[in-house]
Amino acid sequence: MREMFNTGRLLLWGGVALLFLFLPLIFSGGFSLSMLSQMGIMIIFALSYNMLLGQTGLLSFGHAVYFGLGAFVTAHAINFVEAGAFGLPISFMPLVGGMTGLFFSLILGFVTTRRPGTPFAMISLGIAEMVAASALMFTTFFGGEGGIVTNRTAGGASWGVSYGPQIQVYFLIAVWCFVSMALMFAITRTPLGRIANAVRDNPERAQFIGYNPTRVRWLMMSLAGFFAGIAGALATINYEIITAEALGLMASGNVVLMAFIGGIGQFWGPMIGAVLVTWLQSALSNFTQAWLLYFGLLFLLIILFSPGGISNLITIHLPAWRAGVVKRLMPSYGFAFLSGGIAFIGVVGVIELLYRGALFGGVHVGLTWIASTLMVFIGGFFLRRAARAVRKVWEDLSPELARWS
Amino acid sequence: MELGKDMNRRALALTDVRKQFGQTKIINGVNLDITAGERHALIGPNGAGKSTLFNLISGRFPVSSGSISLHGSEITNKEPQVINRLGLSRSFQITNIFPKLTVFENLRCAVFWALGYRYSFFRRVSALYDARESAEQTLAMIGLEDRREKMAGELTYAEQRALEIGITIASGSDVILLDEPTAGMSRSETDAAVALISRVTEGKTLLMVEHDMGVVFNLADRISVLVYGEVIATGTPAEIRANKKVQEAYLGTQLEEDEE
Numbered sequence: 001m002r003e004m005f006n007t008g009r010l011l012l013w014g015g016v017a018l019l020f021l022f023l024p025l026i027f028s029g030g031f032s033l034s035m036l037s038q039m040g041i042m043i044i045f046a047l048s049y050n051m052l053l054g055q056t057g058l059l060s061f062g063h064a065v066y067f068g069l070g071a072f073v074t075a076h077a078i079n080f081v082e083a084g085a086f087g088l089p090i091s092f093m094p095l096v097g098g099m100t101g102l103f104f105s106l107i108l109g110f111v112t113t114r115r116p117g118t119p120f121a122m123i124s125l126g127i128a129e130m131v132a133a134s135a136l137m138f139t140t141f142f143g144g145e146g147g148i149v150t151n152r153t154a155g156g157a158s159w160g161v162s163y164g165p166q167i168q169v170y171f172l173i174a175v176w177c178f179v180s181m182a183l184m185f186a187i188t189r190t191p192l193g194r195i196a197n198a199v200r201d202n203p204e205r206a207q208f209i210g211y212n213p214t215r216v217r218w219l220m221m222s223l224a225g226f227f228a229g230i231a232g233a234l235a236t237i238n239y240e241i242i243t244a245e246a247l248g249l250m251a252s253g254n255v256v257l258m259a260f261i262g263g264i265g266q267f268w269g270p271m272i273g274a275v276l277v278t279w280l281q282s283a284l285s286n287f288t289q290a291w292l293l294y295f296g297l298l299f300l301l302i303i304l305f306s307p308g309g310i311s312n313l314i315t316i317h318l319p320a321w322r323a324g325v326v327k328r329l330m331p332s333y334g335f336a337f338l339s340g341g342i343a344f345i346g347v348v349g350v351i352e353l354l355y356r357g358a359l360f361g362g363v364h365v366g367l368t369w370i371a372s373t374l375m376v377f378i379g380g381f382f383l384r385r386a387a388r389a390v391r392k393v394w395e396d397l398s399p400e401l402a403r404w405s
Numbered sequence: 406m407e408l409g410k411d412m413n414r415r416a417l418a419l420t421d422v423r424k425q426f427g428q429t430k431i432i433n434g435v436n437l438d439i440t441a442g443e444r445h446a447l448i449g450p451n452g453a454g455k456s457t458l459f460n461l462i463s464g465r466f467p468v469s470s471g472s473i474s475l476h477g478s479e480i481t482n483k484e485p486q487v488i489n490r491l492g493l494s495r496s497f498q499i500t501n502i503f504p505k506l507t508v509f510e511n512l513r514c515a516v517f518w519a520l521g522y523r524y525s526f527f528r529r530v531s532a533l534y535d536a537r538e539s540a541e542q543t544l545a546m547i548g549l550e551d552r553r554e555k556m557a558g559e560l561t562y563a564e565q566r567a568l569e570i571g572i573t574i575a576s577g578s579d580v581i582l583l584d585e586p587t588a589g590m591s592r593s594e595t596d597a598a599v600a601l602i603s604r605v606t607e608g609k610t611l612l613m614v615e616h617d618m619g620v621v622f623n624l625a626d627r628i629s630v631l632v633y634g635e636v637i638a639t640g641t642p643a644e645i646r647a648n649k650k651v652q653e654a655y656l657g658t659q660l661e662e663d664e665e
Binding site: 186187189190191192193194195197198200201202204205206207208209210211212215216219223 | 463464465484485486489490494495497501502503504505506510511513514515517518519522523524525526527528529530531533536572573575576
C-alpha cells in the first residue's frame with residue numbers, strides 16, 4: 001500500500017506542475033520565455049535519451065535522428081494543414097512527431113538493438129551519419145540548407161489560442177513536457193521498465209528468466225523514439241523552422257552531454273542536464289565566444305570527478321542531510337569553493353587571453369598573464385588540499401552515515 | 406521405486422548429445438535421463454564438461470549433434486528464454502545476478518514472465534500483487550528479508566549465492582539446474598546452502614553440478630559421473646560408491662575422505 005499512495009511523490013509532481021505554471025511569470029522576458037520553451041523541449045529529449053542510456057544501458061550516438069525526423073514530418077504536417085489538406089489542431093501536432101519517432105525507431109531499432117555495448121554505439125553512429133547524409137540529398141523533404149519553414153498559427157485560433165504569442169507556445173510545451181515526464185517516469189515502474197534495468201545489468205541472465213534482451217532493447221528504443229519525436233515536433237512548433245542540423249551528429253552528441261552532465265543514474269538527472277546545458281548554450285554564448293571551450297571543460301570535470309553527474313552529487317549528500325551533519329562538511333567545502341574559485345578565475349583569464357589572441361601587447365596584457373597563471377597555480381595547489389580535507393571529513397562521517405543511506 | 410525406468414515421468418532426456426569447439430571435443434555422446442521429481446547430481450573431474458553440458462541443456466550454447474527434450478518436448482538449440490519459459494531454470498557457477506537492482510527487484514523480475522506480464526509497459530509493478538507476493542515468498546525462503554532493499558551487487562558472496570538460487574527458483578520452474586551452488590563457500594555456509602537447496606527444490610526436479618562430495622551424497626537421489634565428455638556411470642549414491650569404473654576413473658580417494 002505504501003507504493004499506492006505515495007504522498008511525497010504526488011506533492012513532488014504537483015510542485016513540478018506549479019513550477020511550470022509560474023516560471024513564465026517570474027521569467028517573463030522574451031529571451032527568458034524562449035529559453036524556458038527550449039528547456040522544456042530538451043527535458044523531453046534528454047529524458048527519452050536516458051530511457052536508452054540510463055535504463056537500458058544503450059549508449060546511442062544517434063538519438064537526434066528520431067527528434068529530427070519527428071520535427072520534419074511535423075513541419076510538413078503543419079504545412080499540409082495550412083494548405084487545407086487535412087485538419088489537426090497544432091496542440092496535437094506533437095503526436096505526429098511522436099508517431100514518426102516511433103515508426104522510425106521501430107524500423108531502425110530492429111537492426112541496431114541486436115547487439116548491446118560498443119556495436120550498438122557504432123551502429124547508432126552509422127545510422128545517424130546515414131540519415132544526416134540523406135537529409136542533404138533529399139532536398140524536397142528536408143529542404144536542403146534552408147530547411148523547412150512552417151507557420152505555427154496555421155490551425156487558426158480556437159478559444160483564443162492561436163500560438164502566435166510565445167507564452168502560448170510555452171504552455172503547449174509545458175503541458176507536453178509534463179505529460180511526457182509523467183509517462184516516462186511511469187514506464188520505469190512497469191514490468192518492461194524493470195526488465196530493461198535487468199537487461200542493462202546482465203542481458204544474459206535476463207534470458208534465463210524468460211526474457212529476450214533484444215526484444216526488451218527494441219521496445220525501449222521504440223518508446224524512446226516516440227518521446228524524442230514529441231520533442232522534435234515541439235521544436236518545429238517553437239522555432240517554425242527546422243533544418244538538417246536538428247538530426248545531425250552535433251544534436252545527437254548534445255543529448256549525450258546533457259544526460260551525462262545531469263546524471264544517468266537517476267530518473268531526473270537528465271532534466272538537470274537539459275536545463276543546465278540549454279542555459280549555458282544561450283547565456284554563456286552571450287558572455288564569451290569561447291563558451292564551447294568552457295562547456296567542454298565542465299563536461300570533462302564532471303566525467304572525471306563526478307561520473308554520476310550532478311544528480312549523483314545531490315543524492316550522495318542526502319544521507320548527510322538526513323543525519324543532520326551537513327554543517328560539518330561546510331568548512332572543507334568552503335575551502336574547496338574558495339580555492340576552486342581562484343583557480344577558475346585564473347583559468348578563465350588564461351582561456352580568454354588565448355582565445356582573443358592576446359599573446360603579446362604591452363604591460364597590461366603581461367600583467368594579466370602573470371596574474372591569471374599565478375591564480376591557476378595557487379588555486380590548484382589549495383584545491384588539492386581542499387579535496388584531501390573533503391575526503392577526510394567524508395571518511396570521518398561514514399560510520400554515522402551508514403545508518404542513513 | 407525404479408527411478409529412470411518410467412518413461413512418462415522423464416523430465417529431461419539427453420540423447421547422444423555432442424559438443425565440440427573447433428577440433429576440441431568436449432561432450433562425446435551423452436545419454437542422460439532425469440526422472441521428474443528426483444535430485445540428480447552430475448559429478449566428474451575438472452574439465453569433464455559438466456558446465457558445458459549445463460550450457461547445452463539450458464540453451465546457452467548450441468549442440469553439435471544429438472537431441473535434448475524437456476518433458477517430452479524438443480528443446481535442442483532453442484534460445485535460453487524459450488527453454489526457460491517451458492519450465493527449466495538454471496543458476497550459474499560464477500554469480501550471475503542483476504547487480505544494480507535491489508535484492509527484491511532481482512526476485513520480482515524473475516517472476517514477471519511466468520505470471521504473464523511479459524513486456525507490459527502499461528501495468529504498474531506496485532499494483533501487481535501476485536508478483537510482489539511471489540518475490541516476498543522467495544525472499545523469505547532464501548533468508549534475505551533484511552537485505553530486501555540492498556543493491557544485489559553489495560551483498561556478501563554467500564548472500565549473492567543465495568540470491569542466485571532465489572532468482573533461479575522464483576518463477577516456479579519445475580526443472581532446476583544448479584551449477585556448483587556451494588562453490589567457494591565455508592563449511593557452515595555450505596551446510597546452510599544444502600538446507601536451502603533441499604527446501605527450495607521440494608517436489609521439483611533438480612540436476613546439479615557439485616564438487617563437494619558431502620553435498621552430493623547428502624542431497625542426491627541419483628548420481629551421474631561425467632569423465633572426458635562421457636557418462637561412465639549413473640546410479641544411486643550406494644551404486645556409485647561401489648562402482649569400480651568410477652573409483653578407477655575419478656572418485657577413489659575422495660570418497661574415502663568423505664566417509665570418515
